[in-house]
Amino acid sequence: MKFITIYVTHKNKNEAENKFIACVNYFPIKVSYHWRWKIANENEVVSLLKTRIENWEKVRQYIEKNHPYKTPCIMKNEVEANEDYVEWVNEVTE
Numbered sequence: 001m002k003f004i005t006i007y008v009t010h011k012n013k014n015e016a017e018n019k020f021i022a023c024v025n026y027f028p029i030k031v032s033y034h035w036r037w038k039i040a041n042e043n044e045v046v047s048l049l050k051t052r053i054e055n056w057e058k059v060r061q062y063i064e065k066n067h068p069y070k071t072p073c074i075m076k077n078e079v080e081a082n083e084d085y086v087e088w089v090n091e092v093t094e
């Protein structure tokens with residue numbers, strides 16, 4: 001059985017939960033990236049959102065509209081899990 005996880009980076013712990021998301025895990029990370037011809041090094045937070053496959057477009061559009069970054073990192077992964085967990089994800093999301 002499958003569902004999706006969506007990986008999103010944030011400047012700090014930003015509440016990403018809504019009715020389309022079953023669960024969110026937050027991880028502090030160190031990030032290095034190219035910005036204005038230099039390498040920037042900063043702290044960020046990753047949120048790992050878990051939801052139904054069919055919620056991808058709704059969640060992606062919501063993040064793009066509401067995220068403070070001009071170019072947010074929004075990555076989708078289709079995952080498999082134990083049947084009970086996938087049933088729970090589908091049960092608690094719209």
